[in-house]
Amino acid sequence: MIRSVQPYLYVIYSLILGLFIVNTFVGNDVVEYIVGLLAIPMLGLSFYGASRLFRILGSIFIVVGLSMFMLAGLPWTQIPYHMTSTLNLLAFLTVLPWINSVVRAGLYDRRINDLMKGNVDHLGQLYMRSSLTTYILCTFLNLSAISLSQGVLLENLKNMKKRVRDSFISRTTLRAFTLALIWSPMEIMVALTVDITGVSYLVYLPWLLLTSFIVLVIDWLWGRKTFSNVEYEGNSVMSTESIELRKVATPIIQLSIALMTFLSVVVTFGNTFDLDFILAVTLVILPFSFAWALMMRRVRRFVQIGWKTWKLRTNGMQNFVVLFVSLAFFSNSLNETSFLGVIQEPFLYVSDTPLLILILIQLTYLLMSMIGMHPVATIAILGEIIQPLLEIVNPLSIGIVLITGALATASVGTYGVTVTMTSMNTEENPYRITLRNMPFSLMFGAVGVLVAFLLL
Known part of the structure; x- marks a missing residue:
């Protein structure tokens, strides 16, 4: 019976x-109680x-949450009220998917991908183009951009040795993905941080852009040096194409204008x-x-692509529903006990040394990602832990590390979606991808901590 319901999950999710x-x-x-009740069968x-x-x-999360719920001596009838706090994220x-679909409807993804099809002599030159292309696409397409960019690169580099090709693809696409999303209003970690710290997105934006730019330039120089000695042996048709700057620049400018307009509408609305920021973006x-x-x-094309994509993505949201609903129950039950104070102790102990707090947040993300903990789960727990610190340490600094720390794990989380997707596309061991990108992740995190520290 459950299997027969699966194709219609998008209807159930949408109604709730x-x-x-x-x-x-x-x-x-x-109504809140009814929504909480419905969240349980969902x-x-x-x-x-x-x-x-x-x-x-x-x-x-459910087992630990139940233990804390019973320890707090709460009546069972209160459970539905503990299930709804993360539904705004769902x-x-x-x-x-709808904003992804309008980008596809406008064929922006195809035009911008032409950046990776121009004439180059060695992989060092292609590195910057591939990174820039993925960076631009990720701003609007999120995970879809990784598949698009990796598909083009797999075709372009099919004559290269597998070891070189895999290394190139996992570096350019995953690193650009993390750097594009640290300032994107469509990134859930950014939206969560805005709500947790109470700092306006527009206050975060220039510092996140600065961090993204610094790390992006470092990575471009790093990638160019690494691959400059590797001759480009690409597809003979694609490698001889010349880029028409106007054809590539036009969609980039249009996307930039659309993004600025979107931000203005979200903030005004x-x-x-x-x-709150998450709800404003959602609406x-x-x-x-x-x-x-x-x-x-x-x-017409937008509706066709959007409806199909929306149904597919919404029907495939089981992972996030399980994570967010169980996490809501855990977090709300935790707040009813004294355990939260125990978990806060290490952070409060170093409250006189703000730099240590920032480093501790960064390391918490990294360690949790290594055991398969999703960054959203980590930030939800950290959000409860750091509340007392927001009155001691500049919340802008804490927020920057919450964002950069979370996104830095996207390129190294062995069990994460991005690394797993890259592993499937390139047929490479995910642990090798993690090991290869670990220096970048540490560097990225260090720059985020440095920028945050200078703002204390």
């Missing part, structure tokens, strides 16, 4: 999350289709109706994407 969003404006306790249905790693994480993830994405498609006169 839609009711949750409506109630954020209504604020009715009865968790059960999703558990069936989730991967083994997320089942384990979800089970741990709603956020549900609408993201959020301030006008006093909404703006769909109408903004439709308006964008209308301006391009590609509404």
